[in-house]
Amino acid sequence: xxxxxxxxxxxxxxxxxxxxxxxxxxxxxxxxxxxxxxxxxxxxxxxxxxxxxxxxxxxxxxxxxxxxxxxxxxxxxxxxxxxxxxxxxxxxxxxxxxxxxxxxxxxxxxxxxxxxxxxxxxxxxxxxxxxxxxxxxxxxxxxxxxxxxxxxxxxxxxxxxxxxxxxxxxxxxxxxxxxxxxxxxxxxxxxxxxxxxxxxxxxxxxxxxxxxxxxxxxxxxxxxxxxxxxxxxxxxxxxxxxxxxxxxxxxxxxxxxxxxxxxxxxxxxxxxxxxxxxxxxxxxxxxxxxxxxxxxxxxxxxxxxxxxxxxxxxxxxxxxxxxxxxxxxxxxxxxxxx
Amino acid sequence: xxxxxxxxxxxxxxxxxxxxxxxxxxxxxxxxxxxxxxxxxxxxxxxxxxxxxxxxxxxxxxxxxxxxxxxxxxxxxxxxxxxxxxxxxxxxxxxxxxxxxxxxxxxxxxxxxxxxxxxxxxxxxxxxxxxxxxxxxxxxxxxxxxxxxxxxxxxxxxxxxxxxxxxxxxxxxxxxxxxxxxxxxxxxxxxxxxxxxxxxxxxxxxxxxxxxxxxxxxxxxxxxxxxxxxxxxxxxxxxxxxxxxxxxxxxxxxxxxxxxxxxxxxxxxxxxxxxxxxxxxxxxxxxxxxxxxxxxxxxxxxxxxxxxxxxxxxxxxxxxxxxxxxxxxxxxxxxxxxxxxxxxxxxxxxxxxxxxxxxxxxxxxxxxxxxxxxxxxxxxxxxxxxxxxxxxxxxxxxxxxxxxxxxxxxxxxxxxxxxxxxxxxxxxxxxxxxxxxxxxxxxxxxxxxxxxxxxxxxxxxxxxxxxxxxxxxxxxxxxxxxxxxxxxxxxxxxxxxxxxxxxxxxxxxxxxxxxxxxxxxxxxxxxxxxxxxxxxxxxxxxxxxxxxxxxxxxxxxxxxxxxxxxxxxxxxxxxxxxxxxxxxxxxxxxxxxxxxxxxxxxxxxxx
Ligand SMILES: Cc1ncc(C[n+]2csc(CCOP(=O)(O)OP(=O)(O)O)c2C)c(N)n1
Ligand code: SF4
Ligand SMILES: [Mg+2]
Numbered sequence: 019x020x021x022x023x024x025x026x027x028x029x030x031x032x033x034x035x036x037x038x039x040x041x042x043x044x045x046x047x048x049x050x051x052x053x054x055x056x057x058x059x060x061x062x063x064x065x066x067x068x069x070x071x072x073x074x075x076x077x078x079x080x081x082x083x084x085x086x087x088x089x090x091x092x093x094x095x096x097x098x099x100x101x102x103x104x105x106x107x108x109x110x111x112x113x114x115x116x117x118x119x120x121x122x123x124x125x126x127x128x129x130x131x132x133x134x135x136x137x138x139x140x141x142x143x144x145x146x147x148x149x150x151x152x153x154x155x156x157x158x159x160x161x162x163x164x165x166x167x168x169x170x171x172x173x174x175x176x177x178x179x180x181x182x183x184x185x186x187x188x189x190x191x192x193x194x195x196x197x198x199x200x201x202x203x204x205x206x207x208x209x210x211x212x213x214x215x216x217x218x219x220x221x222x223x224x225x226x227x228x229x230x231x232x233x234x235x236x237x238x239x240x241x242x243x244x245x246x247x248x249x250x251x252x253x254x255x256x257x258x259x260x261x262x263x264x265x266x267x268x269x270x271x272x273x274x275x276x277x278x279x280x281x282x283x284x285x286x287x288x289x290x291x292x293x294x295x296x297x298x299x300x301x302x303x304x305x306x307x308x309x310x311x312x313x314x315x316x317x318x319x320x321x322x323x324x325x326x327x328x329x330x331x332x333x334x335x336x337x338x339x340x341x342x343x344x345x346x347x348x349x350x351x352x353x354x355x356x
Numbered sequence: 357x358x359x360x361x362x363x364x365x366x367x368x369x370x371x372x373x374x375x376x377x378x379x380x381x382x383x384x385x386x387x388x389x390x391x392x393x394x395x396x397x398x399x400x401x402x403x404x405x406x407x408x409x410x411x412x413x414x415x416x417x418x419x420x421x422x423x424x425x426x427x428x429x430x431x432x433x434x435x436x437x438x439x440x441x442x443x444x445x446x447x448x449x450x451x452x453x454x455x456x457x458x459x460x461x462x463x464x465x466x467x468x469x470x471x472x473x474x475x476x477x478x479x480x481x482x483x484x485x486x487x488x489x490x491x492x493x494x495x496x497x498x499x500x501x502x503x504x505x506x507x508x509x510x511x512x513x514x515x516x517x518x519x520x521x522x523x524x525x526x527x528x529x530x531x532x533x534x535x536x537x538x539x540x541x542x543x544x545x546x547x548x549x550x551x552x553x554x555x556x557x558x559x560x561x562x563x564x565x566x567x568x569x570x571x572x573x574x575x576x577x578x579x580x581x582x583x584x585x586x587x588x589x590x591x592x593x594x595x596x597x598x599x600x601x602x603x604x605x606x607x608x609x610x611x612x613x614x615x616x617x618x619x620x621x622x623x624x625x626x627x628x629x630x631x632x633x634x635x636x637x638x639x640x641x642x643x644x645x646x647x648x649x650x651x652x653x654x655x656x657x658x659x660x661x662x663x664x665x666x667x668x669x670x671x672x673x674x675x676x677x678x679x680x681x682x683x684x685x686x687x688x689x690x691x692x693x694x695x696x697x698x699x700x701x702x703x704x705x706x707x708x709x710x711x712x713x714x715x716x717x718x719x720x721x722x723x724x725x726x727x728x729x730x731x732x733x734x735x736x737x738x739x740x741x742x743x744x745x746x747x748x749x750x751x752x753x754x755x756x757x758x759x760x761x762x763x764x765x766x767x768x769x770x771x772x773x774x775x776x777x778x779x780x781x782x783x784x785x786x787x788x789x790x791x792x793x794x795x796x797x798x799x800x801x802x803x804x805x806x807x808x809x810x811x812x813x814x815x816x817x818x819x820x821x822x823x824x825x826x827x828x829x830x831x832x833x834x835x836x837x838x839x840x841x842x843x844x845x846x847x848x849x850x851x852x853x854x855x856x857x858x859x860x861x862x863x864x865x866x867x868x869x870x871x872x873x874x875x876x877x878x879x880x881x882x883x884x885x886x887x888x889x890x891x892x893x894x895x896x897x898x899x900x901x902x903x904x905x906x907x908x909x910x911x912x913x914x915x916x917x918x919x920x921x922x923x924x925x926x927x928x929x930x931x932x933x934x935x936x937x938x939x940x941x942x943x944x945x946x947x948x949x950x951x952x953x954x955x956x957x958x959x960x961x962x963x
Contacts, residue, residue: 063806066639066798079808079820086798087808088638090631091657097586097628101635101643102798104584104619109639109799127631130624328619329610333583334640334797338760340617341581343607345754351575351603352751355565356390 022059031056033080043195043221043236044074044143048081050198051112051141054205055082058253065110066102070095070124073150074116074143074221082112093124096131099138100322106332107323110209111138118148121157121176132185135213137321139205142178142216143195145223146234153226164231178218179313180299183292188319189215190295191312194239195222200310203251207278207312210251213319220308239308246287246298246311250279270317278312289315357469360450361552364394364419366430368503371443373436375407381496382413383746384517385503389417390566390748391513393558397423397869398566398746399946404591404684410439417555420876423748424869425946430553431507433499435477440465452551454502458482473547475502480538494535501539508550510557511540565751569742570646572713573672574599575752576720577644578607581760582670584643586623586632591684592740593646593674626651630658630671637668638809640797642724642760644670649678649691652698652735659733660699661811663834666784666793668727668763672720672736674743677944686944687740689865690916695735696894696924702831706734706841707894711868714749716742719892722846728763730841731792739915741866741946764794771796771804783807783818784830791836838895845893848900851875855887859960860907862900864891864921866946867913873949874956882957886911894924901929904936911956913939915947 019027031052036045055062062084069075071092078087090098099113120128120142131140146159153166160175182190189211193201201219208215220239222228228235233242247268254275268288270278280289288294295314302309329336360366368385372378382398389396396417403409416426428448434440434455441464447453449469455461457474466472477498481491497518504514515533522528543549570593577585577600587597601620608617619636623629629645636643647655652673662669675691677683697704706726708719719736727734766774766781774781781804784793793816796805807818813827814820821827851872863871868890878884889903904910904925912922919938926933939955941947 061802063799063802068635084803084806086796086806088635089808089810089812090634091661091811094627094631094658097623097631098635098638100621100628101584101586101632101637102639103635104621104632105636105639105641105643106798126624127628130628134621322621323619326619326621327615329615329617330613333617333619334636336581336583336617338581338758341583341608342579342754343603345756347607348575348579348752348754352563352565355567 022056024059024061026056026059026062028052028056030084031062031082033078033083036077036080038073038076039225041224042073043145043223044077045080046195046198047141047143047201047219047221048077050201050205051081053198054202054209057202058206058209060110060209065112067112067114068095068099068102069114070116070119071150072116072119072148074114075119077114077143093119093122094127095119096124096127096136096140100131100134100136103136103138103322104328105334107137107328108332112209113138113140115140115142116149117142117144117146117156117158121178129185132182132187132214132216134322135188135319135325137212137214137323139208139215139217142218143221144178144218144234145221145227146232147223147227149223149226153223160233163233164229166226166229166232177299177303179216180296182216183296183299183314187216187314188213188316190314191216192218192220192308192310194220194243194310196236196240197243197310200245200249203249204312206251207249207272210272210274210276211315211319212273213316213321242306242308244302244307244309246309246313247280248282249312250281252277252279270315272317278315280312289313290317357471358450359471359552360430360448363554363556364417364558366417366553367426367428368415368417368431368433369429369446370413370433371436371439372411372413373438374403374405374409374411376496377493378411378413378435378496380521381500384514384521385500386415386746387517387566388504388509388513389415389555390561391517392510392555393561394419394555395421395423395560395748397425397748399425399741400745401945402685410436419558419560421560422869422873422949424873425948427948427950431503433503435495435499444470452506452553454499454506473506475499475539475542480542484538494531497532497535498539501536502543503539504536505540505543505549506547506551508554508556561748563751564748566746566748567713568595568744568746569710569713569716569738570596570674570744571599572716572752573646573720573736573738573743575603576717578603579717579754580642580721580724582642582644582724583618584632584636584641585620585645586629586643587620587645588623588626588629588647588651590648590651592676592744593648593651593672596646596672596674596743626654627658630655630669633669633671634658634662634667637727642728644672644724646672646674648674648676649694650681652691652694656699659705660701660703662733663699663703663705664811665809666731666795667809668731669733670723670727670736671733672738675737675739683944685740687866687946688915688942688944689737689739689867690920690942692737692916692920693923695737704838704895706730706732706845708734708736708846709864709892709894710736710738710742711865711890712749713742713747714752717752719846725761726845729761729792729844730837731763731795732837737865739866764792766794766796766800766805768801771801775804781805782816784814784833785816786833786836790840791833791838792840842895842897845895845897847897848892848903849890850903851888851890855906857885857887858908860887860889860903860910861913861956862889862891862903862910862921862925863913867915870947870949870952871913874952877949877953878956884957884960891921896925896928900925904929904931908935909937910935911937911939911959913947913952915941917942
């Protein structure tokens with residue numbers, strides 16, 4: 019069995035057997051996570067995987083068996099991830115959520131995790147419906163999209179990448195569960211990013227939202243997808259060997275020395291321009307295109323620990339000697355209250 | 357007219373306008389009493405408002421050391437014309453009404469059974485100061501001076517307090533002393549002083565301190581090694597997290613790097629605040645949050661998760677007047693049932709019930725040990741009176757040899773040792789038979805000890821199960837853990853070495869001050885001696901059951917409408933409800949000894 023540079027086989031990154039419906043997009047995303055972690059040679063136990071509630075939020079059970087997992091409550095994974103990250107800044111935080119979990123009940127927490135630039139990868143497995151409660155429209159369902167029951171969604175859909183850009187997110191990407199060649203490098207880049215990395219992954223629900231008329235079905239997404247650029251991820255200190263015609267590539271170096279490599283940029287796309295990304299998203303929406311790829315990255319982003327100036331060591335490793343001011347100081351404090 | 361007389365036994369009430377700087381002047385008055393060695397207690401009675409509405413500050417001076425609120429005002433200092441009518445009405449017959457006589461009092465305001473002492477506070481300020489802000493602030497010092505002369509407070513003590521108050525801005529010391537002396541002088545020139553009610557130096561406070569419970573809780577969390585706090589502002593808990601931040605930022609700062617050994621995040625709401633606590637605790641840090649009733653309501657779902665997934669968490673509920681938004685700036689003990697059984701399904705939580713700031717400090721430190729030992733939320737139940745008012749209390753003490761009890765946590769070595777003897781780690785296995793399993797912290801071992809924390813039904817290995825029998829087993833083990841909690845949480849306090857009466861009294865938290873005073877009143881004035889017990893924790897230790905069993909009748913004194921503590925006793929101990937008699941107060945003001953005495957004596961008289 020082939021092993022990666024730290025001696026782990028791909029199987030070491032897998033989880034228990036999935037209980038999701040056969041063909042569910044979510045399972046493909048789990049596969050992409052396994053692939054990305056294996057290729058990046060991440061030590062599985064250095065990852066903490068967290069989720070809310072939903073079919074999507076069950077998936078952390080189906081990858082990275084050697085990682086601790088936390089399946090929290092509906093829509094509240096961001097706060098749990100925030101606390102976990104505050105306790106130990108050295109782990110990799112991988113959060114998985116659904117479109118219901120994120121864009122409805124959990125919208126507040128999602129927004130605030132972005133605002134704080136929490137250092138984590140946040141994957142939304144976006145199927146435009148509530149899978150686990152049997153297919154109701156979610157807030158990301160497009161206006162006019164037809165559900166399996168035949169009802170037409172009358173409300174405007176929330177575009178999570180667009181909103182994240184607006185909120186100042188420092189890594190924003192969209193992808194499709196059926197496009198591993200794009201998704202795997204995006205996950206790798208997101209895991210290397212220091213700060214909040216959102217990947218909104220179109221992930222069709224085969225049971226409740228894969229019908230004609232749904233804008234989150236496999237067929238519809240495949241027909242309307244428009245990739246911004248092909249993406250490559252080059253880990254820290256590895257040279258970029260392939261050369262491309264000048265003017266057709268952009269390399270973005272991340273804080274850990276790894277490089278995100280984008281090629282075939284038809285229109286000179288640069289993912290470091292937030293406003294351009296917002297304009298592009300708007301334009302794509304008008305034309306009915308689903309824009310995928312790395313929409314925006316701020317390679318110099320500062321995460322929450324840097325902002326609040328917390329200790330460089332994991333706080334959960336500190337002991338009495340580090341934390342307790344002791345009785346002599348308490349005597350002085352008492353004196354202030356006399 | 358009869359004049360009130362007495363030494364070191366009086367209530368002085370200040371009627372101020374919110375946001376006019378009166379708080380610091382009033383505090384100087386209270387601290388003068390303390391520094392003269394006389395026990396005192398101070399209560400803020402304030403509106404839910406930032407500026408403009410009436411606010412009161414009440415200082416009870418008690419030679420006997422009674423620290424509860426007392427009914428009846430001996431001296432009222434009126435600096436707020438808005439509330440003058442009710443303030444005049446509140447003065448005890450024979451008492452004193454100190455007011456600003458720059459303008460004459462309307463005749464409607466004249467009562468013939470109280471004494472009026474006019475001090476031209478505005479007049480003096482207009483004469484001495486140009487700047488309107490100065491006029492405002494120095495006006496406060498003028499009444500402090502006038503009171504000092506009227507009540508015979510040692511001027512050197514007041515001057516010392518002013519010097520301490522402005523230690524960082526020494527330029528302000530002299531003008532403040534001068535303003536204070538203007539008040540003194542006016543009294544000396546115009547009245548016979550001191551009054552018949554007055555104070556006199558004693559040596560009764562020992563090494564006590566004067567501190568509020570929120571500050572003490574915040575300090576407790578610092579000493580207990582809390583490193584993560586998520587919180588959302590709400591009266592009356594906000595100052596608790598602020599105190600934690602203040603001391604943690606000061607004593608956990610690396611001066612070279614500017615980095616702090618603490619992470620405090622102001623959350624988007626209380627759900628998130630508690631989610632952060634769970635994430636951090638799960639990841640091996642000590643974490644807490646503080647809130648009041650509305651926040652606990654929001655935290656319910658997470659509290660259930662913490663109970664069922666067995667995640668340590670420390671939560672402080674500084675209770676205020678409910679229901680709903682209720683009386684945000686008044687006190688009650690009305691969140692007991694909410695906290696004890698927070699969240700759906702069969703859940704119950706450990707509560708700690710401090711009654712003084714010193715105990716806030718101690719129980720806060722214990723809360724972290726208990727939460728990690730028991731792997732469950734521990735809720736410290738204080739209230740607005742305890743949290744936001746200054747209390748005379750024993751100095752805070754820390755034993756430097758104390759080690760944090762991090763509970764049952766497997767290390768990498770432990771996990772290897774398990775494998776060596778052919779055993780497998782099971783997150784929810786009851787290895788020791790006390791209902792408390794072993795946990796692992798993320799990243800402990802490359803290949804062992806990982807598990808999936810979930811709020812769904814699970815087996816001993818944290819695997820999802822829909823086997824109802826398995827789920828019932830988990831619920832039963834949690835009950836076993838609950839029994840363990842009864843033994844390791846703080847024991848109740850008994851005020852007699854052996855029972856002397858067939859009637860007992862149970863109280864807890866801030867009700868203690870008034871309850872103990874009421875026991876004295878009943879004994880001294882009615883010849884009734886009762887056995888008393890103060891509860892400090894939920895679930896109840898076996899001695900609580902024994903105390904109730906040993907008495908025919910037990911009064912349960914608490915500050916809520918529905919006798920919630922009594923309900924807990926009935927529910928958990930299966931006590932005959934007839935035996936437990938409610939003594940209640942829920943007007944938002946701290947309960948008084950007189951109210952307790954009245955009610956108990958009334959009940960006993962009818963038997
Ligand atoms: C507080 C609460 N309300 C409602 C539910 C029921 N519920 C479970 S999953 C879910 C929606 C999940 O949708 P989504 O996040 O899109 O996940 P999907 O199943 O589509 O992957 C709902 C409403 C719940 N678990 N908790
Ligand atoms: S219901 Fe939909 S989302 Fe849920 S597992 Fe089945 S296909 Fe996936
Ligand atoms: Mg969904």
